[in-house]
Amino acid sequence: MIFQPTDKAKRILVADREFLARGLKPTLFGDAFHNSMRASWPAFFAGFAVYFLAMNLIFATLFQLGGDCIANARPGSFTDKFFFSVETLATVGYGDMHPADVYAHLIVTVEIFTGLSTLAVFTGLIFARFARPRARVIFADALALGPHDGRAMLMARLANARHSAVTEAEAELWFIHAEDTQEGRRYVRFHPLKLTQERNPIFALSWTLFHPIDAESPLQGLSSEDLAAMEARFLLVFNGHDEASGQRLIVRRAYMAADLRFGHVFSDIVTPAQQEGDPPEVDYRKIHLTEAAAP
Incomplete structure (x- = not known):
């Protein structure tokens, strides 16, 4: 990977002293674990909520593009597809709505895999945050x-x-x-x-x-x-x-x-x-x- 520095200044804290750093490559996702461990609990759960909402909006849009591919969902209802996505991503599966064709089954397969992976990652992060020793x-x-x-x-x-x-x-x-x-x-x-x-x-x-x-x-x-x-x-x-x-x-x-x-x-x-x-x-x-x- 080629290092590409940026001119955008970033505020960093070193030994309780603030500096403006330039020329560093952004590492928001490349250093996700470190950022998750450093974030406060409200910021951590807020980030999780934003991720959860974004994933369901993406999958709801994919279901919407497939037409009436969800059985028992109101025709053309983005809301029904959004809540179906929430149930699928969380692996709840109430049974009121279910995939009606191959396209929907494929999207559901991807979403279930994403949901299981997300659950495993965030469970590990929460455990790591609780298990980390904190000196008072x-x-x-x-x-x-x-x-x-x-x-x-x-x-x-x-x-x-x-x-x-x-x-x-x-x-x-x-x-x-x-x-x-x-x-x-x-x-x-x-x-x-x-x-x-x-x-x-x-x-x-x-x-x-x-x-x-x-x-x-x-x-x-x-x-x-x-x-x-x-x-x-x-x-x-x-x-x-x-x-x-x-x-x-x-x-x-x-x-x-x-x-x-x-x-x-x-x-x-x-x-x-x-x-x-x-x-x-x-x-x-x-x-x-x-x-x-x-x-």
């Missing part, structure tokens, strides 16, 4: 940069919104920025940020990640103005083994330079027990809250 991880809306344990730290926080634990949890934090080369060309650089603890044996409630701002950190000495000029972004990637589904979970969250709060730390979301014997309280409503660090 809450990411804090911002990053904090402030003191922790006597050192300057970049902090990110996430929480598990499900009651089941995630084992073998791992997190990666990346610093992404634009940089001009000596030749004057602008490139995007990716720097992994070393974390004090990048693995968590049991991720059940919340987890705060810490990156020390020291001589080895690419963030050393950078201000908010510097980060804005560098078009800086941060990418947090989380993955782990979900005990409930037995599958691997992968989820990510991107942050812009404006989402970094200098001189702040995250507010505590765990309240100790007020009385002996009572369990501590975890308030997920505070997951996004930060406060100015003590001078």
Whole structure:
């Protein structure tokens, strides 16, 4: 197949940042499975409904071209042929109307094959969508940069919104920025940020990640103005083994330079027990809250 690029711009989303892409060959049907998995449930069923309606309109038109080829259908009635097509495509077959000649039998044969194939495909897609693991991880809306344990730290926080634990949890934090080369060309650089603890044996409630701002950190000495000029972004990637589904979970969250709060730390979301014997309280409503660090 010859690749034929197009000048039409297409909006794409990469790491929560929008781009206009040109020169790509459209892949609406060539990548139908991927598009079906990415679509929301309302969009998925809306697309199925449009397909179902279009197929029945096509077959109803073919029956209409055959004249009065459907027994017990009103002469010339496109409506009767449309609903006969619906019954045939769904393999229902109420028996009120049936093919009356060879032409109608041929069209019915093709339609039944199409209906069985469609049922198999959409059943598989629905199962794949339900079986796909989805992590309910809450990411804090911002990053904090402030003191922790006597050192300057970049902090990110996430929480598990499900009651089941995630084992073998791992997190990666990346610093992404634009940089001009000596030749004057602008490139995007990716720097992994070393974390004090990048693995968590049991991720059940919340987890705060810490990156020390020291001589080895690419963030050393950078201000908010510097980060804005560098078009800086941060990418947090989380993955782990979900005990409930037995599958691997992968989820990510991107942050812009404006989402970094200098001189702040995250507010505590765990309240100790007020009385002996009572369990501590975890308030997920505070997951996004930060406060100015003590001078």
